[in-house]
Amino acid sequence: MTAIRDSKVFAIFVLVLVLIVVWYVGAVLLNWGVVTDRFSRDGATHSLTDIVLTTLSYTRPVLPAPHQVAVDLWNTTLTLAPSNKRSLLYHAWITLSATLLGFVMGTVLGVVLALFIVLNQAASRSLMPWIIASQTVPILAVAPVIVVLTYNVLTGQNAVAQLLHLDADAAQLISKAVIATYLSFFPVVVGMVKGLRSPETIQLDLMRTYNATTTQTVWLLRWPTAVPFLFASMKVAVAASLVGAIVAELPTGAVSGLGARLLIGSYNGQMVQIWSVLLLSAILAGLLVLAVGIVERLVVARMGARPA
Amino acid sequence: MTAVVSAKNLGLTFRTNDGDVVALSDVNLEVQPGEFVSFIGPSGCGKTTFLRVIADLEQPTSGTISVNGMTPEAARKSRSYGYVFQAPALFPWRTIEKNVALPLEIMGHSDAERKARIARTLELVNLTGFERKFPWQLSGGMQQRASIARALAFDADLLLMDEPFGALDEIVRDHLNSELLKLFAATKKTIAFVTHSIPEAVYLSTKIVVMSPRPGRVTDIIDSTLPAERPLEIRETPEFLEIAHRVREGLRAGHSYEQS
Numbered sequence: 056m057t058a059i060r061d062s063k064v065f066a067i068f069v070l071v072l073v074l075i076v077v078w079y080v081g082a083v084l085l086n087w088g089v090v091t092d093r094f095s096r097d098g099a100t101h102s103l104t105d106i107v108l109t110t111l112s113y114t115r116p117v118l119p120a121p122h123q124v125a126v127d128l129w130n131t132t133l134t135l136a137p138s139n140k141r142s143l144l145y146h147a148w149i150t151l152s153a154t155l156l157g158f159v160m161g162t163v164l165g166v167v168l169a170l171f172i173v174l175n176q177a178a179s180r181s182l183m184p185w186i187i188a189s190q191t192v193p194i195l196a197v198a199p200v201i202v203v204l205t206y207n208v209l210t211g212q213n214a215v216a217q218l219l220h221l222d223a224d225a226a227q228l229i230s231k232a233v234i235a236t237y238l239s240f241f242p243v244v245v246g247m248v249k250g251l252r253s254p255e256t257i258q259l260d261l262m263r264t265y266n267a268t269t270t271q272t273v274w275l276l277r278w279p280t281a282v283p284f285l286f287a288s289m290k291v292a293v294a295a296s297l298v299g300a301i302v303a304e305l306p307t308g309a310v311s312g313l314g315a316r317l318l319i320g321s322y323n324g325q326m327v328q329i330w331s332v333l334l335l336s337a338i339l340a341g342l343l344v345l346a347v348g349i350v351e352r353l354v355v356a357r358m359g360a361r362p363a
Numbered sequence: 364m365t366a367v368v369s370a371k372n373l374g375l376t377f378r379t380n381d382g383d384v385v386a387l388s389d390v391n392l393e394v395q396p397g398e399f400v401s402f403i404g405p406s407g408c409g410k411t412t413f414l415r416v417i418a419d420l421e422q423p424t425s426g427t428i429s430v431n432g433m434t435p436e437a438a439r440k441s442r443s444y445g446y447v448f449q450a451p452a453l454f455p456w457r458t459i460e461k462n463v464a465l466p467l468e469i470m471g472h473s474d475a476e477r478k479a480r481i482a483r484t485l486e487l488v489n490l491t492g493f494e495r496k497f498p499w500q501l502s503g504g505m506q507q508r509a510s511i512a513r514a515l516a517f518d519a520d521l522l523l524m525d526e527p528f529g530a531l532d533e534i535v536r537d538h539l540n541s542e543l544l545k546l547f548a549a550t551k552k553t554i555a556f557v558t559h560s561i562p563e564a565v566y567l568s569t570k571i572v573v574m575s576p577r578p579g580r581v582t583d584i585i586d587s588t589l590p591a592e593r594p595l596e597i598r599e600t601p602e603f604l605e606i607a608h609r610v611r612e613g614l615r616a617g618h619s620y621e622q623s
Contacts, residue, residue, distance in 0.1 A: 257452045260420055264446040265469045266439055275465065279456045358456035359497035 078121050079111070085118040086110035119327045128331040140311065143335055149312040150300045151339065153228055157235020158296040158343075162289060164236060165243025172244070173251040173277070174269060183248075190241050194299070198234050199306045205230035227309070235299035239292035243285070250284025251277045282358065286351035293343040301336060313339075365432045367521055367553045368394040368417055373426035375412055385578035386412040387423070392572060392581060396520070399547055399554045401564035402572045403610060409579020410557045410572075414523050417555065418446050431521070442470060444521040445514030449529055451506035453498040459509050460485070460494035466517045484512040487546055504528075504535040508542070515550070522554045528563070540566055541595055548591065561614075562598055565589075565606045573613035583613035 090109045094101050101109075111120040119127075128143070135142035168186065172179045209226035210216055221229070254276050262272045304314025313332050320328035375387040387409040394400050402410035415421040416428060419435035430438035438444065445466075453462045460481050467477045485491050488508040498506055507527055514522060528536045540563060547554055547567075558564050564571050565587070573583040587606060589597060597603055 255452070257448050257450055258454070261446070261448065261452050262469075263420060264418055264439065264444070265466045266442060267469045271469050275469070276454070279454065282456075359458065359499075360455075361497075361499045 075121050078118075082116065082118045082120040083107055083110045086113050086116045089113065089115075089117060115324060116326055119330050123327050124330045124334055127327045128334060131328075131331060132335070143313075143316065143331065146311055146313050146316050146332075147335055147339060150297070150304065150314065150336075153231035153300040153303065153312070154235055154293075154297045154339075154343070156228060157232035157299055158239050158289075158293050160232060161236040161239030161292055161296060162243050165240040165288070165292070166247055166285070168240070168244045169247030169251055170273065172248050174273070179248075186241065186244055189237070194234065194238060194302055195306070198302050201233055201237070202230045202303050202307045205233050231300050231303035231309075231312075234303035235296040238299035238302075239296040242288040242291040242295065246284045246288030246291075247281055250281030253284065254280045279358065282354065286347060286354070289351075290344050290347050293347055294340045297336065297340050297343060366393045366429075367396050367398075368392065368428070368430055368555065370413075370416075370428045371426055373413075373416065373423050373428050375409070375416060375421060376424045387416070388578035388580050390426070390579075390581055392584070394553060394555060394570075396553050397551060398570050399556065399568050400570045400572060401556045401558055401568040402574060403558055403561065403564040404574030404579075404614065405559065405576055407576040407579070408574040409576070410574050411525050412579065413574075414525050414555060414557050418444060418523055442466075442517060443519055444523050445517065445519045447507075447511055447514045447522065447524040447527045449526045451498065451503075451510040453506055453509060453513075455498055458495050458497055459490065459501070462498070462509060463513045463516050466513060470517055472517075480516050480518075484515045485509075487515060487549065488512045489542065502535075504531050504539060507531065508539065511543075511546075515546075515552075520552055522552050524554060524556045526557050526559065529559070536560075536563070537595060541593075543567065544593055561607050561610050565603055565610060566593060566595075566598055571606070571610055573610055575614070575616070582616050583609070585609055585613070 087106070087110055090106055090113060094106065094109075110116070112123065116123070131141065131143040135144075137144040137148070139145060168182065172182055206226050208215055209219065209221050209229060210223065251273070258276055258280075259272070262276055267275070300312070301314040301317070303309075304312040305318055309315040313336055316332045317329055320326070320332060370390050370392045373387055373390040373392075374385070377384045377386055390409075390413060402413060404410050412421055416423050417430055417435060419439040428435060431441075431443050433441070433443070453459075454465065457465065463481045463484060464477050467480060472480070481494070482491070485494065488511050490505065490508055490512060493501065493505065493509075498509070501509065511524075511527065514524075528539050531539065543554075544567060556564075556567060569587050571583075571585040571587065572581055573585065574580065575582045585606060588602060589606070
């Protein structure tokens with residue numbers, strides 16, 4: 056057991072090491088042109104070591120070296136107060152809140168649609184094509200439309216806005232969460248349709264011999280059988296939700312959030328900033344999937360699963 | 364006394380893409396209260412289909428059938444029978460006691476009532492002490508006993524058993540057969556039991572229905588002359604062997620072995 060775990064850690068360590076080496080080599084190669092270009096304009100001759108070292112510490116690199124990104128990430132997260140608007144943690148929280156809200160809404164929507172599809176013949180034939188079509192729409196193109204529309208509905212002069220009385224921040228959060236929902240409900244629908252249909256015939260027959268109602272069959276049999284499917288889909292959904300929240304911040308003139316930082320970084324040609332945001336998003340996605348995995352393990356253990 | 368099951372000219376034809384398959388043809392049968400009726404025959408003889416028709420899990424295409432004087436649907440809706448399937452079909456996320464509680468939850472029994480019934484039925488199948496175990500922690504034979512407890516929990520007078528011990532080894536099977544006879548004596552239920560084992564059918568039954576395939580039909584109905592008290596050794600007696608012989612003859616008459 057320990058040997059396996061050790062070897063797993065070792066394998067991940069090696070993989071990370073290889074990736075970092077590849078990244079360094081890539082940084083040298085990709086920045087080579089810019090650096091030699093600048094050096095030739097200076098007129099002075101430079102040694103090979105000079106050129107290589109400069110490619111790894113250039114202030115406006117094509118591809119920043121890993122340590123540059125690490126330093127930037129360190130400086131923008133751990134050395135600043137999280138409430139500071141220059142802190143990436145502040146922006147990460149803005150994005151994370153939209154991600155989580157969208158994830159919850161997407162999961163609920165996905166489960167409701169799946170229940171509808173599994174329990175209703177007509178729905179199963181008519182809904183699925185639309186659901187699949189919804190995912191073929193390029194999200195980057197429709198995101199601004201949806202975000203602006205949602206924001207206006209929530210804050211404008213209409214019955215919904217008057218009923219909800221939301222401030223601008225909340226409206227912004229929800230309008231971003233809608234995109235996260237849009238991306239995250241899909242894996243949940245697909246997984247849960249499969250999961251809710253996964254009880255064995257013999258188990259469904261058993262419920263029939265008890266003259267169980269549809270609700271009882273769903274609650275006592277279909278739902279528990281679908282739980283492993285739910286968690287598998289939720290792992291995909293939570294990552295998709297993060298992508299959705301970031302995409303929602305990109306083209307909509309948002310000033311805070313990871314998406315906004317990405318966009319500002321790209322306007323200013325700040326590759327280091329872009330890469331630290333990317334790295335932070337990756338870490339965030341990893342943590343979110345991990346969190347779902349931990350909840351899964353707790354739930355599965357409670358449901359009496361045989362220990363592996 | 365009304366018959367528990369009464370079938371007249373019962374037929375069932377499955378429509379498939381390869382044409383019609385006659386699963387049951389012209390079955391006439393009466394099961395009286397307190398009988399232990401075994402249905403025996405090779406695969407494809409319609410014995411399981413007949414049990415499923417009684418349980419309203421399949422619809423007959425001709426003839427009539429009544430269960431407790433009602434249509435099978437009405438009988439199912441009034442929870443007149445407990446069904447034991449070929450596999451235990453326990454819900455793996457429920458403990459043994461929760462599995463036995465399943466029909467009781469569905470039928471809306473109170474907490475106290477549930478507890479009492481769980482204790483009573485688990486004792487009947489000798490599983491006291493395993494209430495908190497999950498199904499995977501039990502052997503195959505114990506799992507099937509738990510599924511019998513579940514079928515007994517809501518006190519239906521009719522127990523339908525579809526090859527419940529088919530997947531178990533012979534030693535476990537012998538043991539469960541004698542347990543089942545004790546249970547039959549203790550609960551005074553009517554039992555319809557599907558099997559493809561001649562000794563099992565003869566050992567358990569008060570009445571043996573021999574069936575043959577293509578089309579599924581009844582070829583012989585044998586009333587057992589064995590006493591109610593049946594130790595396992597009874598299987599060596601001439602009386603037992605004689606009934607077994609008649610069952611075998613009935614199976615042969617259906618040309619079942621030549622065809623399969």
